[in-house]
Amino acid sequence: LMGGVRAGMGYTGSRNLEELREEAQFTRMGPAGLAESHPHDIQITKESPNYSF
Known part of the structure; x- marks a missing residue:
């Protein structure tokens, strides 16, 4: 979960959770x-x- 949050912060350019x-x-x-x-x-x-598609 933490890795996904960090990745999302990187994608959006957010420096913290509030941003x-x-x-x-x-x-x-x-x-x-x-x-x-x-x-x-x-x-x-x-x-x-x-994984199926």
Whole structure:
């Protein structure tokens, strides 16, 4: 959990939790954007047990 918070602070440029709460903006991503953000042209040889797409 702490690593995710730190990463979020780095993405938003926040120096502390108060700045993160006040300045962070969430962006909604549609299905087309989600599909485009995944790697392209990769052949999967074995399905991962913890991730399905």
